[in-house]
Amino acid sequence: MKLLTCPLNGPRNISEFTYGGEYHPMPDPVHTDSRQWAEHVFFHDNAAGVVTEWWCHNASSFWFLAERNTISDEVIRTFEASEIFNQRIDFIAASTPEGSS
Amino acid sequence: MSSIMPTEVPRRSQLSRRHIELGAEFERSGYLLLVKDYGSQTEATQAQILGLVDLSTLPRTGFKGAGAPDWAATQALNLPQQPNTCTVQTDGSLVAKLSHQELLILSDLNGKSASIERLNNTPVDPQTYSLPRADSHCWLAITGSQAAEMFSKICAVDLRSHKFANGEIAQTSVAKANSIVIRNDQGSTHCFYILTDVSSAEFLWDCLLDAMVEYDGRPVGVAALRALV
Amino acid sequence: MKGQQIQKRLPLPYGSLIDRNTEVSFSFERKSYQGFAGDSIASALAANQQWLLSRSFKYHRPRGALTMAGQDANTMVQLPSNPNALADRELISDNLAIMAQNYSGSLNNDRGAVMGLFSRFLPVGFYYKAFFKPRGMWEKWAPIIRKKAGLGVINQQLEPQYYDKQYRFFDVVVVGAGPAGMQAALSAAVEGCEVLLVDENPILGGSLNYARFDAEGIRGQQLREKLIQKIEANSNITSMTDAVCNAWFADNWLPIIRGKRLYKVRAKQTILCTGALEQQAVFRNNDLPGVMMSSAAQRLIHLYGIRPGNAAVIVTGNNDGYANALDLLDAGVDVKAIVDLREQPKPDAIVFAAAARGIPVKTGYAVYEAQKSRNHLSAVEIRKVVSQGICADRGEVIPCDLLCMAVGYTPTYQLVCQAGGQLSYDDNSAMFTLINCPDAMQVAGSVNSHWNLDACLAEASRAAIIATNALGLTSTAIPEEIAKEPVSPNHPWPIFAHPSGKEFVDYDEDLTIADIINATRDGYEHIQLVKRYSTCGMGPSQGRHSALAAARLVAAATNRTVAQTGVTTARPPFAPEHLGHSAGRSFYPARRSNMHYRHLEAGAQMLQAGAWYRPAFYGAADGTVDNSETCINNEVNNVRNNVGLVDVSTLGGIEVRGPDAGEFLNRFYTFGFVKQPVGKARYALLTNEAGVVIDDGVACRFSDEHYYVTATTGGVDRVYQNMLKWNAQWRLDIDIANVTSAYCGVNIAGPKAREVLAKLCTDVDLSPSAFPYMGVREGTVAGIPARLIRVGFVGELGYEIHVPQHCGEALWDALMDAGQEQGIKPFGIEAQRILRLEKGHIIIGQDTDAMSNPMEVQMGWAVSRKKPFFVGGRTLTELENKPQLRSLVGFVVNDLNAPIPKESHLILDGEQMTGRVTSCNYSPTLQKPIGLAYVTPENTPAGSTFIIKSSGGVRVTAEVVKLPFYDPDTLRQEL
Structure with a gap:
């Protein structure tokens, strides 16, 4: 049983976690062309090497990120999501100036 | 049969039927109904070896949000410093810090801690949100010298006394049910509180009884738990 | 009686594992025997001169003890509860009835042994070659072959037994409690370091319990006592004997099996001192009972007090064979000869001692063939070695009933390799060696090719220092790496082909020299391919005794070095384990609402949805389910006409x-x-x-x-x-x-719902204008704080009432009581499914699949187009620009005699599949079958018809109708 270190709860059996997919930035949902949007939704890099992944500690519902080497399965580090997401994200409508309804 | 029955009050533990089957004697104070004992003379001794107590009907509450720690600090509470630790208050209640932004407050064993009601009736600051902790989780206590050993059959976190200090908290999986495990010794007796999704209470109760068999563990009433202090 | 048994044993101190005061009676092949407590089945039978234990897998050859360490398949026997038990591992117990396996007739006269005569018609790869063509051939032969090749028999009447699991946590786990393991544990047990020492044997000591380390034969015992004393005095060390560390998993997670418990041990550091496995010499009839590893003979003598034979020959390629000879002499065995494969042995004190005791030594000789009489070894023919694997044309025959093989070792590499270490072959020492051990793991002792006792101890201490330094508990200078002995115990080629064959490389699978060489001739040159083609190493002992010889043969046959032929992969488990160890004490969480027992008391048939228990329907008073349909229809009608109550706590x-x-x-x-x-x-x-x-x-x-x-x-x-x-x-x-x-909930639904609720809820204005459809309010119901939601999932006037969980039962009681005069009845999720279907509401996951978008399920109205963003929004925009491929529609079946379609029944256009049914039920309200189905766009207008392939292949015509089926103007839910 592999161990994963939750930034909040410390090292735990990996069965205490849910995998949340690879982290990659979402392209602008309005201005991206169809092909790029399809790449974002349906195609994944599946890279051999260090990737950043979402993980959730189930008992505390705590989401965080992990850098993992997909070749050796070594987890290089885990860190809080706020390291990447440190400010509020807003979306601007393409053509509706009054904003959200 | 007990002269007091759970149906007398609206608030009934999910484990009421289990208690009745085990011959529980209930005690009642207002709307608070607890198992006093199971009719055994040796429950206080049992609790020092390995006892299981249902505290689910006792008051408790919780708060979370970015403003919660600061708000709580204004409420005359002695707050824990680190996440996953707890502190006992002067009124007997226990404040558990589950993350930088989340607090869980448990009443004393008589349900008399003033802070719970005070907190529930005090307006909260912005970014502070109350949680229905009195109902979302069942609350069991596992006591005695064999408690950590028994836990090792159902929990992957090392809860032995020299590895898991009094006042420490583990949010983890117990018998595959997500749980909050709090070490809160009663006097010199080891005691773990376990708070688990209330709908899984009977499942967890049955798992615990099964795991306790080899250490001669038994359910005991709240009276035995109070007697430890 | 007792005296008789004791006379069969060597005197004390021989027999460290047996308790001579406790006799045990058991039976083997229905004949009764006596042994002592602590005896394995094999040792107790050996004491009674029953050496034949089993018949081999393919040729039904007689087999007996080979390792006496539970490392081979020759000793597999049938126990009442357990097939394929290892007789040299399993202990005897009173009245245990043991049978041999895999014979026809009797163990002594196995009719299956005739298979050996046909061995030249059973070449390697036989099954692949013989049953590949014509097509379908294998199906005919498989049952016959499986019966012939079967091992033990599973007892299908077995009573379930209680297996369980437990976590354990240690700073250092030492696997193997031989000299290196014991020393490693002692050196690691510094202040603050919790050490587990685990060994599969009943006592600590490993080879110190049976092997001979000096001419006098006293050092092993002395060292053992000293180390055990220290271990017992050290409170930081926990010892677990009779416990198998059966695998290595990521981050030093070690499953250790003892009895019926699986310990899930987490170690911060692991030190593997798993020792080495002695290897056989390969010659004709090297599998006869009476032919065994030298270490097996020593185990019989020292552990069980059994003289392993009367007249012995030892074939050796190292000096351990001489130590073995001294042990045999001391135990009263007549040692006829030491047959040393080496032309010039390198003598040490033990060799001199053997010479001093007058044992004849034949240097440069090999055992060419073993001969049998009555299923046991009766003599060996030895011949002069001419060159690698080649013997002189004739030799001499030495009568004997015991042949000990001491030609080398293979490290017990399994756990190291599972952890990512690699097995390499060193041509100089003619030995597999371990390389690239992972971090947080050390190896020490003979598993790491150290053969000198002092070197093993020094390396164990060194490994412990590395481990405790890594833990931050010590900062001791790490001693220099311990140099390897210049002399290897492995003979490079103890393999002697015979014109008549039967020189076994793999005992489990009855594979001989020719089988391995033929595999290479068939084109399989990598050892992984040879393994799969020949099945070499695929038997129960997993290549413990075949990997080395097979690698050497493949290398020689393909003109490569052993290293170039590759090695096979070691996978868990190390030893066979019971399914109970994996399955035992599993947890299947079950969730119940606070009203759970009220449902049971009302006769509910419960079903599990995920982990939740939910009432399917409430049974007739007698509790039978025969009339479930009536029950469900009554529940539906009561909601439509009066008022019903359903537990929605799981929501x-x-x-x-x-x-x-x-x-x-x-x-x-x-x-x-x-x-x-x-x-x-x-x-x-x-x-x-x-x-x-x-x-x-x-x-x-x-x-x-x-x-x-x-x-x-x-x-x-x-x-x-x-x-x-x-x-x-x-x-x-x-x-x-x-x-x-945190909330229990009910939905009280039906035209009389307001009437009932009004009796219990006085602080909320329930009038339709004050609390309309889709309104939400907070108030109290029966004094319980409640959230009220006017929703219409079932299509009637209804209120969802959500209250604190612990008050769920009290709420249920109050509503059932208050609703008595309105005819309130509980309804289950079966009735709820029909009610919602009549109202045309979909259930996510039943009426949707992994491709359903909102437009397909006619929910375009629930998608806002005015928002800058929502999850899925951009993709929905893309989808809207493409033609819609299917649509979920409502349908009715007007032919009341047609079989009612079911979920997932197909919609056909001719023979072409064009859609499927997602929900379908008989509607008690409409009095005909209604359902939802995905259809093609041209089938969506109301009045269109399509064909459903219903139960039994009957084609049923369905007519598309506009949703909802019931109360299209939604007057009833907005009452």
Whole structure:
């Protein structure tokens, strides 16, 4: 049983976690062309090497990120999501100036 | 049969039927109904070896949000410093810090801690949100010298006394049910509180009884738990 | 009687494992025997001169003890509860009835042994070659072959037994309690270091218990006593004997099996001192009972006090054979000869001692063939070695009943290799060696090719220092690496082919020299391919005794070095384990609502939806389920005509609170929520980024900054996790809390619902104008604080009432009591499914699949087009620009005699499949079957018909109707 270190709860059996997919930035949902949007939704890099992944500690519902080497399965580090997401994200409508309804 | 029955009050533990089957004697104070004992003379001794107590009907509450720690600090509470630790208050209640932004407050064993009601009736600051902790989780206590050993059959976190200090908290999986495990010794007796999704209470109760068999563990009433202090 | 048994044994101190005061009676092949407590089945039988234990897998050859260490398949026997038990591992117990396996007739006269005569017709790869063509051939032969090749028999009447699991935590785990392991544990047990020492044998000591380390034969015992004394005195060391560390998994997670318990041990550092496995010499009839490893003979003598034979020959390639000879002499065995494969042995004190005792030594000789009489070794023919693997044309025959083989070792590499270490072959020492051990793992002793006792101890101490330094408990200077002995115990080629064959490389699979060489001739040159083609190493002992010889043969046959032929992969488990060890004490969480027992008392048939118990329907008074349909229809009718009560506690509930709560829901769900009035509920449909519908519920706005959102029973945990994950990115000013279990809920539904509720709820104005359809209120019901939601899932006037969990039963009691005069009855989820279907409401996951988008399920109205963003929005825009491929429609079946279609029945256009049914039931209200189905766009207009292939292949005509089936103007739910 592999161990994963939750930034909040410390090292735990990996069965205490849910995998949340690879982290990659979402392209602008309005201005991206169809092909790029399809790449974002349906195609994944599946890279051999260090990737950043979402993980959730189930008992505390705590989401965080992990850098993992997909070749050796070594987890290089885990860190809080706020390291990447440190400010509020807003979306601007393409053509509706009054904003959200 | 007990002269007091759970149906007398609206608030009934999910484990009421289990208690009745085990011959529980209930005690009642207002709307608070607890198992006093199971009719055994040796429950206080049992609790020092390995006892299981249902505290689910006792008051408790919780708060979370970015403003919660600061708000709580204004409420005359002695707050824990680190996440996953707890502190006992002067009124007997226990404040558990589950993350930088989340607090869980448990009443004393008589349900008399003033802070719970005070907190529930005090307006909260912005970014502070109350949680229905009195109902979302069942609350069991596992006591005695064999408690950590028994836990090792159902929990992957090392809860032995020299590895898991009094006042420490583990949010983890117990018998595959997500749980909050709090070490809160009663006097010199080891005691773990376990708070688990209330709908899984009977499942967890049955798992615990099964795991306790080899250490001669038994359910005991709240009276035995109070007697430890 | 007792005296008789004791006379069969060597005197004390021989027999460290047996208790001579406790006799045990058991039977083997229905004949009764006596042994002592502590005896293995094999040792107790050996004491009674029963050496034949089993018949081999393919040729049914007689087999007996080979290792006496539970490392081979020759000793597999049938126990009443357990096939394929290892007789040299399993202990005897009173009245244990043991049978041999894999013979026809009797163990002594196995008719199957005739198979040996046909061995030249059973070449390697036989099954592949013989049964490959013609097609279908294998199906005919497989049952016959399986019967012939079967091992033990599973007892299908077995009573279930209690297996369980337990976690354990240690700083250092030492696997193997031989000299290196004991020393490693002692050196690691520094202040603050918790050490586990685990060994599969009943006592600590490993080779110190049976092997001879000096001419006098006293050092092993002395060292053992000294180390054990220290271990017992050290409170930091926990010893576990009779315990097998059966694998290595990531991050030093070690499954250790003892008895019926699986210990899940987490170690910070692991030190493997697993020792080495002695290897056989390969010559004709090297599998006869009476031919065994030299270490097996020593185990019999020292552990069980058994003289392993009367007249012995030892074939050796190292000096351990001489130590073995001394042990045999001391035990009263007549040692006829030491046959030393080496032309010039390198003598040490032990060799000199053997010479001093007058044992004849034949240097440069090999055992060419073993001969048998009555299923046992009777003589060996030895011949001069001419060159590698080649003997002189004739030799001499030495009568004997014991042949000990001491030609080398293979490290017990399994755990190291599972951890990522590699097995390499060193041509100089003619030995497999371990390289590239992972971090947080050390190896010490003979597993790491150290053969000198002092070197083993020094290396063990060194390994312990590395481990405790890594733990930060010590900062001791690490001693220099311990140099390897210049002389290897492995003979490079103890393999002697015979014109008549039967020189076994793999005992489990009856594979001989020719089989391995033929595999290479058939084109399989990598050892992995040879293994799969020949099955070499695939038997129960997993190549422990075949890997070395097979690698050498493949290398020689293909003119490569052993290293070039590659090695096979070591996978868990190390030893066979019972299914009970994996299956025992598993946890299947079950969830119950606070009203659970009220359902049971009302005769509910419960079903499990995910982990939740839910009432399917409430049975007839007698509790039978025969008339389930009547029960369900009555429940439906009572909701339509009076009032019904259903437990909806399992429904998900999530609080979304804070200044950005509306904005968050706008982004998360498809609908618009920012302008939703306080006191109102709004349908909430959830799509993922691919635009697929994944959940639904209602969002109840209790204040500007407070929404209470429901989710499906099965979906809420995922919805909650998704919400948290998105807001970990968006960082909106909100809090999200999953309060599913904190609330119990009921839906009281039916034209008389208000009447009943009004009796218990006086602080909320229930009049239709004050509390209309899709309104939400907070108040009290029967004195219990409650959230009231006017929703219409079943299509009648109805209120969902959510109360604190612990008050669920009290609420149920109050409503059932209050509703008595209105004819209130509970209804289950079967009735609820029909009621919602009549109303045309879909169930996510039943009426949707992994491709369903909102337009397909006619939920385009629930998608807001005015928002800058919501999850799935961009993809839905893309999908809207493409032609829609299917649509979910309502249908009725007008032919009341047709078999009612079921979920997943196909819709056919001729023989072409064009869609499928997702829900279908007989509607008690409409009095005909109604359903939902995915159809092609041209089939969507009301009045179109299509064909469903129903039960038994009957084609049923269905007619598309506009949804909902019931109360199209929604007058009833808005009463």
